[in-house]
Amino acid sequence: MTEKRTAATGSTLELSGLSAWYGEARVLSDVDLTVAPGEVVTLVGRNGAGKTTLLRSVMGLHRQVQGSVSWDGTDLGKASPDKRARAGIGWVPDDRGIYSTLSVAENLQLPPVTGSDAWSVEQVYEQFPVLHERRDFPGTKLSGGEQQMLAIARVLRMGSRLLLLDEPSEGLAPVIVQRIGEIIRQIKDQGVSVLLVEQNVKFASTVADRHYLLAQGRVVESLDNDSFQERTTELLEYLGM
Amino acid sequence: MIFGVLGVVNFSHGACYMLGAMIAAILLRDTGMTFWVALVVVPLVMFLIGVLMERLLVQWLLKLDPLYNFLLTFGLTLFTVDLVKRQYGVSSLAYPVPAGLGGRVSLGSVELSVYQIFAAAFSVLVCVVVWLVLTKTRVGMIVRASTEDAERSRALGINVARWVTPVFGFGIALAGLAGVLAAPTRSVNADMGSFFVIILFAIVVIGGLGSILGAVVAGFLVGLVEAYGQGYVGQFSQVLIFVLMALVILFRPAGLFGREEAA
């Protein structure tokens, strides 16, 4: 692995010229994107735009890529997913990724603790009493919203400094989406950064500092939250959402 | 279990079962090693063989199509069986029932040897220990998680590759242990593992692929059907296993404990 220090310091995520393929099909083209420490950034785009592929490429799960992903000032190169996770990148997949063969408590305690700001189990249970109540249940016996909480709590317990959230609001009731918004604002206050994939534009505008619009694998626009809110209708139309 | 963690269909378990019994028999003949010592030594030897096998062969094949793994383990099985035949011939080696475990007792209409009861109890004990390790320890938790979804475990910071070799070795050691346990009940020869593969297949089908509880329960069911069937219908007991398998496939296509989507 090349230990190239980039200009950025601190826990910054920086993608430059990232492209990705599935066989012959190119699904990401020359994506440049940064997430600064403590920043909440969304990636908005319609179905099939390449949002999940982008997160999986950052995690090292999708390997057919070109360009660079750097984290903490170091080019991740070909680093394995487990190494990236231990370097402080926390992945919350679109299917929440809860293990059915592990109890709620085990789901929470499975990943190794990697950061000094890792939440303790007690802290998690205090924030999410329902996880404490159901701690001995199989993970997938939780409701969709509870599984989402568990998936987020799991990477916070690990001490991740950057959360990759793949459509956390999808299919959840408005109160629960609101609760997830609160959690995102709370972890932002603790200096944790978030790269949030969202199709729920209204929800995105309540939590994020900046937005990237992705269409057919390209970043077509990058905006701060104010201009995003002003132009919401126009952008939605443009994205065909 | 090995299938889940590694994505390797390990048909070489039949050969390892045979090797376990052969090693025990050869050690008895050449060094006079008793059954009780073999019960400890053979699994250790098999663990080392498993680790070597994984490091040298399986490791780089993991990256290829699962079909190659299947072919590899199958080829390895044939190779091992032939090697043992060349070295020790096709005739069976005798393995006496260990001292103190001879004799028979009758349970209702079925007559069992004391050794069979011992072997059954010992197997249950091993199952319980494995079960406890899997459910109560951190290592067990990592194995379960990686069995369910290796990629996801990697993305959560677990170095799955580091666990693959010892878990593989452990699986081989268990197969070897089963061979030692079986040695006093049957003829020990190069072909004794072939039926084991069928039983293994039955256990996987009946229990559901990737379900650990399923494998334990199905293993027990198959054992019971075989033992009791032997008492009532003799050779037909092996047919009964297939009947059991057919029933499960008909009514629970994913296996007794398999998840539906895994079918």
Ligand SMILES: Nc1ncnc2c1ncn2[C@@H]1O[C@H](COP(=O)(O)OP(=O)(O)OP(=O)(O)O)[C@@H](O)[C@H]1O
């Ligand atoms: N395993 C795969 N093999 C081949 N093509 C794939 C694969 N996964 C995704 N694709 C294609 O890559 C493109 C991007 O997919 P991706 O899942 O990254 O989109 P997305 O923005 O996350 O979509 P969604 O909003 O539906 O989750 C799509 O055109 C999809 O069909």
Ligand SMILES: [Mg+2]
């Ligand atoms: Mg997606």
